[in-house]
Amino acid sequence: MERRSFLKMSAALGCAATVTGCNSSSDDANVTPPTTPVGDEQITWSACLVNCGSNCPVKVFSRDGVITRVETDHDVEDGENIYQVRACARGRSLRQRTYAVDRLKSPMKRVGERGEGKFVPITWEEAAETIGTKLSSVIAEHGNKAIFRSYGSGAYYGFASNACFNRLFNLNGGCLSYHGNYSWAQQQEAAAHTFGTSSTKGSATVTLANSDYFLGFAYNPSEMRQSGSGEGYDFLKALQKANGLKVTMIDPRYTDSMLGKESTWLPIRPGTDAALAEAIAYQMISSGWVDANSLEFISKHTVGYDAASIEAQKAIFAASSDEKELEYAAVMNSDENYRDYILGLGIYADAPKKTPEWAEKITGVPAAQIEQIALDLQSAKAPYIVAGAGVNRQANGEQTVRALYMLSVLTGKLGTLGSSNGELPNMSRMYRGSIPTGTNPVKEKISFFTWSEAIHNGETMTARSHGVQNTDGLDTPLGTNIKVIVSASDSTLLNQHAEINNTAEILKDESGVELIVSCDCWMTPSAKFADIILPDTSWLESNDLVDDSYASGAMSYLTAMKSAIEPMWDCKSMYEASAMIAKYMGSGEEAFTEGKTEAEWLEELYQQTKASSTNVGVEPAFPETYAEAQEIGLFRKHMDDNHVALSSFINDGEALATPSGKIEIYSAELAWRSANWDQENSNLNPTGVKGDTITAIPQYTVTWDGYEDEETSVDYPIQLAGYHTKGRTHSSYHNVPWLREAVEDAVWVNPIDATKYGVASGDNVEMYNDRGSIAVKVRITPRVAPGVFALGQGAWFSPGTTVGSTGHIIDEGGAINSLTRYQPSPVAKGNPQHTIRVAIKKI
Numbered sequence: 001m002e003r004r005s006f007l008k009m010s011a012a013l014g015c016a017a018t019v020t021g022c023n024s025s026s027d028d029a030n031v032t033p034p035t036t037p038v039g040d041e042q043i044t045w046s047a048c049l050v051n052c053g054s055n056c057p058v059k060v061f062s063r064d065g066v067i068t069r070v071e072t073d074h075d076v077e078d079g080e081n082i083y084q085v086r087a088c089a090r091g092r093s094l095r096q097r098t099y100a101v102d103r104l105k106s107p108m109k110r111v112g113e114r115g116e117g118k119f120v121p122i123t124w125e126e127a128a129e130t131i132g133t134k135l136s137s138v139i140a141e142h143g144n145k146a147i148f149r150s151y152g153s154g155a156y157y158g159f160a161s162n163a164c165f166n167r168l169f170n171l172n173g174g175c176l177s178y179h180g181n182y183s184w185a186q187q188q189e190a191a192a193h194t195f196g197t198s199s200t201k202g203s204a205t206v207t208l209a210n211s212d213y214f215l216g217f218a219y220n221p222s223e224m225r226q227s228g229s230g231e232g233y234d235f236l237k238a239l240q241k242a243n244g245l246k247v248t249m250i251d252p253r254y255t256d257s258m259l260g261k262e263s264t265w266l267p268i269r270p271g272t273d274a275a276l277a278e279a280i281a282y283q284m285i286s287s288g289w290v291d292a293n294s295l296e297f298i299s300k301h302t303v304g305y306d307a308a309s310i311e312a313q314k315a316i317f318a319a320s321s322d323e324k325e326l327e328y329a330a331v332m333n334s335d336e337n338y339r340d341y342i343l344g345l346g347i348y349a350d351a352p353k354k355t356p357e358w359a360e361k362i363t364g365v366p367a368a369q370i371e372q373i374a375l376d377l378q379s380a381k382a383p384y385i386v387a388g389a390g391v392n393r394q395a396n397g398e399q400t401v402r403a404l405y406m407l408s409v410l411t412g413k414l415g416t417l418g419s420s421n422g423e424l425p426n427m428s429r430m431y432r433g434s435i436p437t438g439t440n441p442v443k444e445k446i447s448f449f450t451w452s453e454a455i456h457n458g459e460t461m462t463a464r465s466h467g468v469q470n471t472d473g474l475d476t477p478l479g480t481n482i483k484v485i486v487s488a489s490d491s492t493l494l495n496q497h498a499e500i501n502n503t504a505e506i507l508k509d510e511s512g513v514e515l516i517v518s519c520d521c522w523m524t525p526s527a528k529f530a531d532i533i534l535p536d537t538s539w540l541e542s543n544d545l546v547d548d549s550y551a552s553g554a555m556s557y558l559t560a561m562k563s564a565i566e567p568m569w570d571c572k573s574m575y576e577a578s579a580m581i582a583k584y585m586g587s588g589e590e591a592f593t594e595g596k597t598e599a600e601w602l603e604e605l606y607q608q609t610k611a612s613s614t615n616v617g618v619e620p621a622f623p624e625t626y627a628e629a630q631e632i633g634l635f636r637k638h639m640d641d642n643h644v645a646l647s648s649f650i651n652d653g654e655a656l657a658t659p660s661g662k663i664e665i666y667s668a669e670l671a672w673r674s675a676n677w678d679q680e681n682s683n684l685n686p687t688g689v690k691g692d693t694i695t696a697i698p699q700y701t702v703t704w705d706g707y708e709d710e711e712t713s714v715d716y717p718i719q720l721a722g723y724h725t726k727g728r729t730h731s732s733y734h735n736v737p738w739l740r741e742a743v744e745d746a747v748w749v750n751p752i753d754a755t756k757y758g759v760a761s762g763d764n765v766e767m768y769n770d771r772g773s774i775a776v777k778v779r780i781t782p783r784v785a786p787g788v789f790a791l792g793q794g795a796w797f798s799p800g801t802t803v804g805s806t807g808h809i810i811d812e813g814g815a816i817n818s819l820t821r822y823q824p825s826p827v828a829k830g831n832p833q834h835t836i837r838v839a840i841k842k843i
């Protein structure tokens with residue numbers, strides 16, 4: 001079949017003129033090329049570029065400009081250092097995703113209400129002119145801070161990425177940007193204030209082979225990192241190599257990372273991990289083990305274990321000429337020390353001692369098991385502790401993560417090969433050249449999570465109230481509301497942001513944000529809220545140079561992507577889209593493109609990549625030109641990363657990037673923020689939210705909607721745990737019917753709760769709370785803790801017509817964010833999207 005004929009036919013099968021939007025149901029999405037092509041088979045390399053941390057390469061087979069199948073990498077034999085990068089089921093379903101009926105086929109403008117999904121096609125020229133003209137007029141009236149390029153992690157291109165929009169804005173005065181991210185904002189703050197790191201500087205996964213005890217909290221690489229050469233692969237290999245390694249996993253779910261292995265699973269109630277950590281600490285301290293074994297380490301390398309260490313550091317700050325250090329000295333209080341807090345001494349004498357029995361009531365983990373963990377940590381020569389990011393996405397997750405980090409400190413064994421400090425494992429990557437984005441002239445940053453609030457309250461948001469960064473003072477407001485949102489490969493505009501129903505109302509209000517642009521490949525729930533839609537090319541239609549992302553394990557790789565088929569319909573890359581918009585802004589198109597074609601950019605970036613010393617030893621060696629590299633496709637290098645957490649500090653004497661240069665059990669910066677930032681019950685914010693406190697030492701905190709929140713536990717008795725399902729990466733791939741069949745979107749219910757609530761596998765239930773209702777199937781399984789339901793996140797929001805138990809239209813898509821709360825966390829102003837309470841009703 002001629003390519004043109006195929007395109008005509010598949011366009012007809014797609015959204016008819018797109019006037020009424022696109023239905024994204026599984027049945028409709030099951031569109032494949034109508035006839036078998038007959039030409040010679042072509043093989044090209046592409047990659048899966050979603051935000052799972054791996055960017056797996058895939059082999060694309062095509063004939064006559066039609067993709068016929070997609071295979072994973074199997075070009076080398078698996079060896080010790082170089083091996084195959086096997087894509088998971090998602091990457092292998094890319095043909096379905098590429099030919100999905102809800103592909104966006106031409107630029108469109110909205111004709112209905114935002115969210116209705118009613119659009120009409122327009123030309124690229126009209127789309128670019130509308131966007132460029134509006135951006136220019138908003139900048140003239142409100143300044144560049146009124147332009148927001150939202151989060152967007154659905155397409156990790158190298159060159160034609162959403163960085164192109166950053167380049168466009170930076171050439172035209174900049175835009176409002178953000179700090180933090182939806183994955184690990186709270187743990188980033190926790191790590192920064194404890195170790196002076198970014199939360200991903202734990203020991204390399206391969207070093208686990210040298211450990212004798214593994215303690216994981218919500219650590220689940222087998223589901224999170226499914227790539228055949230990623231972190232999940234390294235984890236399995238390390239388990240196999242380790243000799244006599246004992247594994248204890250703490251998680252509300254029995255995950256694939258435990259399945260079939262000799263692991264101890266301790267089911268825990270969501271959001272209570274800090275209480276568990278404190279009880280383990282109590283055992284280690286009250287038994288005298290710390291005094292006898294690790295006190296010397298603690299005294300040498302930390303601040304805050306006891307009053308004396310805080311007084312000593314306070315004296316150093318007080319003698320400083322640095323203004324900030326003097327401010328630290330002024331707020332530091334040695335009564336607030338960790339040892340007293342854990343043992344219930346000093347100012348904590350009226351608070352409960354953090355005994356295993358105390359923690360058992362909160363966590364559901366038996367006291368005897370807690371004591372056993374303490375014994376295991378004490379007896380291990382090199383305990384490897386890691387906290388998965390799930391624990392940080394809780395109400396006051398900063399406290400949880402800091403509390404977990406303390407366990408590694410108490411052992412006194414940090415710096416030993418095989419040990420780790422609780423951070424996620426370090427990953428080393430090859431270098432890849434990227435399109436230069438320039439510098440953003442707008443210095444202020446909001447938290448990634450507070451953009452929806454900044455639409456109406458940006459003018460008044462400050463560092464003190466909302467953690468706005470780089471303003472001139474604590475009470476200097478951001479000063480501008482967001483007026484334009486450019487959303488590229490991004491579902492955080494609605495589906496992945498918290499509190500979908502409320503977010504939808506904010507977006508519908510055209511007096512708030514005046515222009516929403518969505519650049520994507522598919523008609524996602526977020527794209528339906530756009531005013532202008534720009535159809536992006538998919539990965540299989542693209543040339544690009546991509547790396548292996550952030551969690552691809554010990555072997556790094558680069559893929560020189562070559563388009564298997566021409567861009568379909570009227571789709572253009574983000575690079576082309578940004579260049580066209582630049583025509584209608586002050587910079588003009590020439591400044592954006594620098595007069596280079598896509599091929600010339602790729603050649604330039606490839607030459608930078610080739611010249612990098614980081615990439616020496618790549619297999620096979622890089623050829624002369626990018627075009628030649630595309631024929632080879634995949635380049636690998638084992639990074640020999642045996643990073644041991646904090647080794648340079650402990651073994652080599654290098655100072656940490658904390659105010660004291662030491663591990664801060666007592667954080668001087670958090671003591672300062674506690675005195676100066678809005679939080680629960682502070683003088684500044686007397687009606688603050690329950691549990692949103694900032695304290696100098698880590699403390700288990702009773703929070704809103706947590707296990708101990710009596711205000712919500714009567715109406716909403718069930719704790720709902722969100723998790724990353726194997727059927728999607730966040731919301732990416734939801735529209736692939738194969739994956740919907742392979743991984744059921746059902747809520748997991750323990751048999752004890754099935755009896756309690758009278759539900760059986762296959763029942764449909766409404767799960768609801770004050771913020772929304774979703775319809776979802778039930779699956780009974782002992783793989784979830786009693787009292788806890790578990791639901792994979794990322795399903796697409798799809799409101800029906802039925803009103804639910806709390807007055808909200810029931811979301812038949814089952815998006816968990818219909819139930820989550822927009823409540824920025826106290827330090828990071830991050831997303832506590834795993835703190836959810838619900839009730840259920842059979843429907």
Ligand code: SF4
Pocket residue numbers: 048049050052053054055056086087088089090091092225226227228729
């Ligand atoms: S989703 Fe992740 S693991 Fe799966 S193919 Fe894509 S990049 Fe690889």
